[in-house]
Amino acid sequence: MSLSLKQEFENMLTKESRLAIELSADNAMIFGVDIYLIGGIVRDFIMHNKIKDIDIAVEGDAIEFAEFLSSKVRCRIIQIQENLKTAKIIFPSGVEIDFASTREEIYTGSGILPKAHNFGCNLKNDVKRRDFTINTLAIKLTDNKKYELVDYFGGYQDILNKKIKILHEKSFIDDPSRIIRALKFKERFDFEIDEKTYNLMLQYLKIPDKNMPLERIKSEVKQYFSIDKEDIYERFIESESYKLFCDNPVQVINKSRLNEIKTLNIPEKPDIRFIYFVCLVINSDYTSLRFNLTAREIKIINQVREFLFCNTEKQDNLQIYKSYKDADNQAVLIYYLLSGDKNVIKFLSELKNTEILTTGKDLIELGFKPSKSFSDIFDLILKEKLDGKLKTKEEETVFIKNNIKKESE
Numbered sequence: 001m002s003l004s005l006k007q008e009f010e011n012m013l014t015k016e017s018r019l020a021i022e023l024s025a026d027n028a029m030i031f032g033v034d035i036y037l038i039g040g041i042v043r044d045f046i047m048h049n050k051i052k053d054i055d056i057a058v059e060g061d062a063i064e065f066a067e068f069l070s071s072k073v074r075c076r077i078i079q080i081q082e083n084l085k086t087a088k089i090i091f092p093s094g095v096e097i098d099f100a101s102t103r104e105e106i107y108t109g110s111g112i113l114p115k116a117h118n119f120g121c122n123l124k125n126d127v128k129r130r131d132f133t134i135n136t137l138a139i140k141l142t143d144n145k146k147y148e149l150v151d152y153f154g155g156y157q158d159i160l161n162k163k164i165k166i167l168h169e170k171s172f173i174d175d176p177s178r179i180i181r182a183l184k185f186k187e188r189f190d191f192e193i194d195e196k197t198y199n200l201m202l203q204y205l206k207i208p209d210k211n212m213p214l215e216r217i218k219s220e221v222k223q224y225f226s227i228d229k230e231d232i233y234e235r236f237i238e239s240e241s242y243k244l245f246c247d248n249p250v251q252v253i254n255k256s257r258l259n260e261i262k263t264l265n266i267p268e269k270p271d272i273r274f275i276y277f278v279c280l281v282i283n284s285d286y287t288s289l290r291f292n293l294t295a296r297e298i299k300i301i302n303q304v305r306e307f308l309f310c311n312t313e314k315q316d317n318l319q320i321y322k323s324y325k326d327a328d329n330q331a332v333l334i335y336y337l338l339s340g341d342k343n344v345i346k347f348l349s350e351l352k353n354t355e356i357l358t359t360g361k362d363l364i365e366l367g368f369k370p371s372k373s374f375s376d377i378f379d380l381i382l383k384e385k386l387d388g389k390l391k392t393k394e395e396e397t398v399f400i401k402n403n404i405k406k407e408s409e
């Protein structure tokens with residue numbers, strides 16, 4: 001039975017997007033290749049979700065087709081990826097379309113990026129390489145505007161049944177990042193992971209020492225944690241999928257502290273995705289995580305560990321200020337989340353922006369000889385300022401005159 005998605009095509013896309021797709025389809029017929037809307041866009045049509053990207057599979061060479069299209073129609077190629085034979089095109093209306101040559105993929109090891117081959121293969125062989133049945137759907141565009149659904153793996157019914165299903169038993173072995181993708185789609189759409197798929201997922205997670213590259217995993221973990229939903233972290237822990245890359249994550253995140261840091265009035269807002277990530281890896285030896293962490297990410301993790309390790313009682317505002325002033329804001333926030341140390345809130349909301357207005361030059365003008373003791377003098381002023389006793393520069397000057405002796409005196 002054939003199913004037309006003409007209505008969705010007409011109602012869910014902007015006029016500009018429809019025009020760009022129709023121009024692509026007309027020219028594909030002239031060029032002599034079949035093209036298809038593919039993957040997420042088709043899934044989102046059926047689910048009546050907002051359409052984000054327009055992906056088109058070309059049963060031929062997508063780069064050659066994009067070059068042909070841009071020679072016939074007002075549009076421009078803005079990106080080409082030779083190795084995967086893909087091309088991105090932008091139309092004067094601003095609509096962008098990603099064209100990808102159909103291809104097959106061969107996995108040479110678990111988690112290792114697959115080798116692409118047989119470019120321009122038929123669509124059925126292309127969709128075989130995809131992650132879940134719900135992402136294998138296509139709409140043929142070179143078919144005189146019938147917009148019929150092409151469904152080789154029962155993805156349409158799986159969308160109706162809200163099921164996430166892999167295509168073959170080795171799927172997670174080929175690409176373990178699919179485990180996190182499954183969780184992402186489950187959370188995003190409120191779907192269930194199909195029982196067999198779920199069991200294969202658990203089976204994979206039980207394999208010890210999964211020595212695989214984590215590049216794809218890192219990007220999927222980030223996307224998973226972009227979902228703004230209650231208890232998203234705890235469900236990730238429950239799924240045990242953290243076992244792909246670490247073994248001893250923080251189990252529960254304190255909700256009221258999380259809300260507190262989300263609503264703090266500070267210039268650099270907490271990076272929630274990264275905060276969750278740190279909670280996963282904070283207790284692991286991150287050098288063995290193969291995550292390709294950036295220098296800043298490593299610095300933040302080290303600082304949080306240091307704070308947790310040296311959590312000594314702070315005596316006064318000056319000590320609090322000095323403990324956190326040179327640290328990365330995100331590290332301070334994560335430390336608070338994990339420790340509940342209220343000094344952090346005091347630092348961020350009251351102390352952080354404290355500035356001494358007196359300069360070294362001012363001290364010289366007041367008769368002090370330049371020396372190392374200047375830093376002690378500044379500490380004395382800073383302490384008073386942090387305690388709220390001095391506000392203006394004049395008050396600082398009076399304080400210095402009344403309280404600090406010159407060496408010669």
Ligand code: ATP
Nearest residue numbers: 039040041052053129130131132135136175177178
């Ligand atoms: P969204 O962009 O809404 O997150 P999407 O399905 O478009 O969803 P992408 O990550 O952009 O997701 O991937 C595009 C398509 O590529 C998917 O629909 C899927 O068919 C395929 N794909 C992506 N990642 C994998 C993977 N790890 N294994 C197999 N196929 C994948």
